[in-house]
Amino acid sequence: MDPVLAAHAAMRARVEAPPFAASLGAFVDECAALHGPKTVWRFIDAPVDLPFREISYDQLADLTRRIATGLARAGVKKGERVGVMLPNIPAFPLTWLAIARLGAIMIPVNTGYTVRELDYVLGDGGAAHLVVHQDCLGTVQDLLAQKPVLDRASIHVVGAPAAGMRDWAALAATQPAPLPDGPALDDLVNLQYTSGTTGFPKGCMLSHRYWLTLGRNAAWRGGDDIRVVLAAQPFYYMDPQWLLLMAMHLGGRLVVAPRPSSSRFMDWVRAEGVEYCIFPQILLKQPERPEDRQTKLKRVSVFGLRGEVHAALEKRYGCVARESFGMTEIGSGLTTPPEAVE
Numbered sequence: 582m583d584p585v586l587a588a589h590a591a592m593r594a595r596v597e598a599p600p601f602a603a604s605l606g607a608f609v610d611e612c613a614a615l616h617g618p619k620t621v622w623r624f625i626d627a628p629v630d631l632p633f634r635e636i637s638y639d640q641l642a643d644l645t646r647r648i649a650t651g652l653a654r655a656g657v658k659k660g661e662r663v664g665v666m667l668p669n670i671p672a673f674p675l676t677w678l679a680i681a682r683l684g685a686i687m688i689p690v691n692t693g694y695t696v697r698e699l700d701y702v703l704g705d706g707g708a709a710h711l712v713v714h715q716d717c718l719g720t721v722q723d724l725l726a727q728k729p730v731l732d733r734a735s736i737h738v739v740g741a742p743a744a745g746m747r748d749w750a751a752l753a754a755t756q757p758a759p760l761p762d763g764p765a766l767d768d769l770v771n772l773q774y775t776s777g778t779t780g781f782p783k784g785c786m787l788s789h790r791y792w793l794t795l796g797r798n799a800a801w802r803g804g805d806d807i808r809v810v811l812a813a814q815p816f817y818y819m820d821p822q823w824l825l826l827m828a829m830h831l832g833g834r835l836v837v838a839p840r841p842s843s844s845r846f847m848d849w850v851r852a853e854g855v856e857y858c859i860f861p862q863i864l865l866k867q868p869e870r871p872e873d874r875q876t877k878l879k880r881v882s883v884f885g886l887r888g889e890v891h892a893a894l895e896k897r898y899g900c901v902a903r904e905s906f907g908m909t910e911i912g913s914g915l916t917t918p919p920e921a922v923e
Contacts, residue, residue, distance in 0.1 A: 605678060666692055805831070
């Protein structure tokens with residue numbers, strides 16, 4: 582067999598052999614048992630006093646148990662939908678994985694939504710609860726003034742709560758307790774709204790199996806030698822969610838930027854020792870610099886690059902770039918393996 586095909590077949594067998602964890606919550610616990618005190622994420626360009634800015638795998642397991650317990654005591658039940666309207670702060674992935682532990686379902690909400698858009702997504706998704714940042718409270722309050730889509734006591738605020746709402750910080754301080762029977766592998770964990778070409782966004786039904794499959798595929802696509810992964814997209818999109826799971830599969834850490842920035846991107850890559858990222862094509866329009874190759878980048882994912890542009894990227898930045906194709910509905914669909922020769 583051709584050596585490249587043989588290497589790919591061996592990697593595929595190794596990726597497909599291990600059984601999945603029983604759920605995302607079980608996966609978090611498995612990673613904590615394997616990697617314990619290692620850093621699981623680091624939020625950069627953030628205030629030094631930002632809660633949970635940098636935590637370990639052990640802390641991630643503990644905090645998501647605490648938040649899940651707090652949510653359960655606040656009335657969140659298995660199968661219920663919880664809107665999450667947060668910027669790129671640690672409360673987002675903590676809340677997501679806590680919701681997953683409960684067997685509830687997260688509806689990620691764009692922090693820039695108007696009242697009309699928020700009303701649509703919460704209503705179409707059947708949200709019974711909401712976790713929201715204080716900076717987004719104006720939109721929520723305006724919606725509640727028009728129609729009582731949510732009970733105020735079912736709204737948890739990261740920051741300063743409005744009257745009748747709950748403080749999210751109390752969830753993280755809850756003493757963890759045994760939870761009801763957890764979710765099954767094929768239970769839903771996300772209603773991920775994605776915009777198509779017709780009408781309002783549609784909610785994609787994503788299960789625990791979906792996320793565990795996507796995280797494992799991404800880890801294989803990146804390579805076993807990757808330990809530092811960059812997420813520079815909003816967490817309410819799907820990319821940072823699978824990038825976190827990818828980093829966890831690899832026993833590495835996720836570096837999270839507050840927002841996309843073409844001017845800061847390579848500074849983040851260099852300062853944080855990033856080894857894998859989704860590469861923004863817009864960077865190729867910037868003038869070349871002597872420090873372009875002075876990074877630890879090993880592999881990057883790109884989407885729809887012409888052959889000559891692809892080659893120029895690899896030469897300029899000294900890394901391996903590989904094409905992929907995916908959709909929110911299916912996760913990872915196609916990818917060019919790292920060992921392929923262009």
